[in-house]
Amino acid sequence: VDDERPVLTRRQLEVVRLIARGLTSQEIAGALGVRPKTVENYKQRVFLRLGVQNQAHAVARCARLGLMETRHSSLAS
Numbered sequence: 001v002d003d004e005r006p007v008l009t010r011r012q013l014e015v016v017r018l019i020a021r022g023l024t025s026q027e028i029a030g031a032l033g034v035r036p037k038t039v040e041n042y043k044q045r046v047f048l049r050l051g052v053q054n055q056a057h058a059v060a061r062c063a064r065l066g067l068m069e070t071r072h073s074s075l076a077s
Contacts, residue, residue: 006049006065013067015042020059020068 008016011032018028025043029036047053050061062068 006051008046008049008062008067012042012046012049013062015039016046016058016062017068019043019055020063 014032015028018031023031025036025039028039032039043055043058046058050058052058052061059068
């Protein structure tokens, strides 16, 4: 078991990937069909799970962990 790799939900990972593409919380909310407050809640949970304090660190940590690549890349178009 790899304890160094935090488990993110599919939606949390999707939010991180959209942040990496430069989208704001408002834009992410529109893309996912949720409220901006919901996006903020996802981000806070991601920060806790990754042990980071901001979006840039979350994206960098996910990239280092190899989580930014998408297998079924609906976000890579």
